[in-house]
Amino acid sequence: MxxxxxxxxxxxxxxxxxxxxxxxxxxxxxxxxxxxxxxxxxxxxxxxxxxxxxxxxxxxxxxxxxxxxxxxxxxxxxxxxxxxxxxxxxxxxxxxxxxxxxxxxxLPYGVHPGMADVILARAREVLPDLSAQDTALIVLGHGTTRNENSNRVIYCNAEQLRASGHFAEVHALFLDEDPKVGTWPEVVRSPRVVVVPFFASEGWHTLETIPEDMGLTGEVTVFPENPHGPQTVYYARPVGTHASVADVILHLAEExxxxxxxxxxxDRTHAEAWAAFLALARQGTRVGEALITPHGGLFEIRHALDEGRPSDDLTTVVTPEGLRDLTRRDEGGHHRPVHTFRTLPRGWRAVLSEADLPRGMHSLYPAVVEESYAHQTHTLRATPWPTTARRQTGIYTKVQRATPEQVEAVSREVCSRCLKTRLWAGEKLPLTFFAGVPGAIPCPEACTYFIAEVREEVSGKRGQETVSGE
Amino acid sequence: MxxxxxxxxxxxxxxxxxxxxxxxxxxxxxxxxxxxxxxxxxxxxxxxxxxxxxxxxxxxxxxxxxxxxxxxxxxxxxxxxxxxxxxxxxxxxxxxxxxxxxxxxxLPYGVHPGMADVILARAREVLPDLSAQDTALIVLGHGTTRNENSNRVIYCNAEQLRASGHFAEVHALFLDEDPKVGTWPEVVRSPRVVVVPFFASEGWHTLETIPEDMGLTGEVTVFPENPHGPQTVYYARPVGTHASVADVILHLAEExxxxxxxxxxxDRTHAEAWAAFLALARQGTRVGEALITPHGGLFEIRHALDEGRPSDDLTTVVTPEGLRDLTRRDEGGHHRPVHTFRTLPRGWRAVLSEADLPRGMHSLYPAVVEESYAHQTHTLRATPWPTTARRQTGIYTKVQRATPEQVEAVSREVCSRCLKTRLWAGEKLPLTFFAGVPGAIPCPEACTYFIAEVREEVSGKRGQETVSGE
Known part of the structure; x- marks a missing residue:
């Protein structure tokens, strides 16, 4: 297994x-x-x-x-x-x-040699008849002075694709270091040029910076008067979102x-936890804000506030993914980074097989079954705030400076919206939902949402609507 | 009745x-x-x-x-x-x-002639041996140019108390109009001076403005060298919080x-609604986030998330007032002006008699039983937003300018936190908790909290932490 x-x-x-x-x-x-x-x-x-x-x-x-x-x-x-x-x-x-x-x-998927195939696949999407006679490839990286490895992977991929013989020429260019992407008209000679951004996903760089730096107007841009003659640029989508990344992941895992x-x-403990949960679900139970009802071998999950609502009054999904997508946002449409915030939306039901139930619960309340079972069996270890704070690095190092009063102030705002009981702050939780108390879910350690809010508090910025970094 | x-x-x-x-x-x-x-x-x-x-x-x-x-x-x-x-x-x-x-x-209680007795009672609290020989009374009003009646009541009370013969002299002075309170050393001649603020409650004026304008340092202040000789000022608490206001209220009501x-x-409809609710409560039911359980003639109310928690793990109250005070704030300590916000705190239980149950529910979810029953029996009329907006006056007049998009934007923020279903915005609610759907509670009309938020939205101030006026 x-x-x-x-x-x-x-x-x-x-x-x-x-x-x-x-x-x-x-x-x-x-x-x-x-x-x-x-x-x-x-x-x-x-x-x-x-x-x-x-x-x-x-x-x-x-x-x-x-x-x-x-x-x-x-x-x-x-x-x-x-x-x-x-x-x-x-x-x-x-x-x-x-x-x-x-x-x-x-290692991260991006440094796997298989990414050369992903680059090629992206290139072929945008120019199916690319050829070694007339087509240049630009592998475009971000580049940075902070990590020397980040350009190495671009050069390796360029080298590998150069050796493959699919292109007349292959160049590694960068946004933030030399050779810069803006130099391409001097460097690239072929009349057809494929640009593949080596980025994780579409975003500001792929949609704004790169087109601007290269003078692109769309997927295909014609440059009639370049130094080396007329050139047409074919702008591919970023490598990180290509389906064949799945192959790279499998290779990485197998290697x-x-x-x-x-x-x-x-895992024995895991199996015990889910067996206990299944026994509970078969009787029908409430976990947090959710109600779980057995239905002839299947299980229905809905918001407990929706108990008794006719099924055809609710949006019905039959997969864990459907459940995940219905509960990712609250009723006001806001992202729910912490699933145990008391903002589970209403108006839906998920009907799942016994095999899908664990993944359904994982979507609804990630890790809650495992942690609650561990707490119930006295094997959940709480991590006090000072330990969590000391571990932080980067922009979060400063949470170590938070006073107990600041930590409490953030708790009042953040944790008061959450179902969980803060074991990490010394709160007691004698029973969990395994013992029939729907709202009783342990919180063994401050979450990163909390840590980020403490950082804002220490910076004097909490409550302002700023995009937090990292 | x-x-x-x-x-x-x-x-x-x-x-x-x-x-x-x-x-x-x-x-x-x-x-x-x-x-x-x-x-x-x-x-x-x-x-x-x-x-x-x-x-x-x-x-x-x-x-x-x-x-x-x-x-x-x-x-x-x-x-x-x-x-x-x-x-x-x-x-x-x-x-x-x-x-x-x-x-x-x-009329408001403050204009009732019985308030003269309240003023006298406040005066006696601070100077039990006040006497017509040596004691002056200052009835201190706010005064304003906006409403001519607001000083009239001060003069009437002063006149009435002058006629009572309890004081050597009685003066009506004001914060915001002549005769101003700061002139008291010229006007008042008696060696002992009682000041009774004709205010609804302790606040900025009684705690800051008045002491400052009069030069008071506490409940008793000695002025050794005033124009009319040495004087001692006894500063009483505001009339509006005196227990004998209850008598004034009863007089007003009887008259x-x-x-x-x-x-x-x-009221027949009212009786029907509560009879229906009682039948529900006797079986045990959930209403909103609360769980109601019958216990040998008594009813226990607790948060539904606390179902199954041992009673001695919860704070127990046995009066509607106790229930009210435990549920006035959310778990973060914030005031809950809208009781159906999904922020009902946990950790308590109220054990109430059948006679107290309605008032308990009234504390927990005001008007929810009556409105839900009316909806269930098709007699609840919804008031669309434009009608509500048109009715507003004063600082809220401007909500009439809100676009449908602005109203929706506020709904997404405010109403998404609330249990209620917005009938006033055309939402449908086929069943209520009377039919077994705990979270199904009708909202026939936008509440004043919503109206205030729309005002902020129209003013471009929403999301800022400002104290809203009026």
């Missing part, structure tokens, strides 16, 4: 941020090569601190869904997963045994040190 | 604003002269639009809990109650038959035109 975990950045503000990870997880589930594909996030749920607990097997491969190596892949993710590793990740990744699970942590097809066993 | 209704201003921001009305309602209930004492508010719940529906009898006397006549007593309250009266209220009040109820609307001790009958 094997678990594949995809780690995304996520966002406290933008509900679309997790979209790419959702999509790859769905593609990989459809391939059926892993017994489960689980998602985890820095700024959404399940968090990096929770995600390993939510995996079903003792063999876990973790893929950072990032386009390049850097602060997140080398510092934040290994630290939050508790890998005991910091810094560059070697070829083949890092393997550890954590809580009885073998956890393999790989991880010690990976085997057999994998590990079912 | 007779109902007494006390109307307060209330506040969207300040949880203490309704405190004085709460207290008088409790005092008057204890006297037992009325079958019920109900509270209603401009900016809290039940609103002025709802309060008559919540009264149990067909004989209703409404007392505006204001210290003076003015915009609220002459314009806002009569309009919102639907009295069909605007402008000065005559001696004996205004009487109307509304929805089968006789409704008597009186209202057409008032009789027998009063009217039980």
């Amino acid at each position: 094997r678990s594949l975990v995809l780690i995304g950045h996520g966002s406290h503000l933008n509900g679309e941020s997790a979209g790419a990870v959702y999509r790859y997880a769905e593609l990989l589930r459809a391939r059926g090569l892993y017994d489960e594909v689980v998602e985890g996030y820095w700024k959404e749920e399940p968090s990096l601190r929770q995600v390993l607990r939510t995996t079903r097997s003792t063999d876990v491969t973790v893929i950072p869904m990032f386009i390049s190596e850097g602060y997140f892949t080398e510092t934040v993710i290994p630290r939050e997963l508790g890998l005991g590793h910091q810094g560059p990740v070697p070829e083949g990744g890092v393997a550890r045994v954590l809580g009885g699970k073998t956890v393999r942590y790989t 991880a040190r010690g990976a085997s097809e057999r994998g590990g066993d079912e | 007779r109902s007494l209704v006390l109307i307060g201003h209330g506040s969207h921001l300040n949880g203490e604003s309704a405190g004085a009305v709460y207290r008088y309602a409790e005092l008057l209930r204890a006297r037992g002269l009325y079958d019920e004492v109900v509270e209603g508010y401009w900016k809290e719940e039940p609103s002025l639009r709802q309060v008559l529906r919540t009264t149990r009898s067909t004989d209703v006397t409404v007392i505006p809990m204001f210290i003076s006549e003015g915009y609220f007593t002459e314009t806002v309250i009569p309009r919102e109650l639907g009295l069909g009266h605007q402008g000065p209220v005559p001696e004996g009040g205004v009487a109307r038959v509304l929805g089968g109820k006789t409704v008597r609307y009186t 209202a035109r057409g008032a009789s001790e027998r009063g009217g009958d039980e």
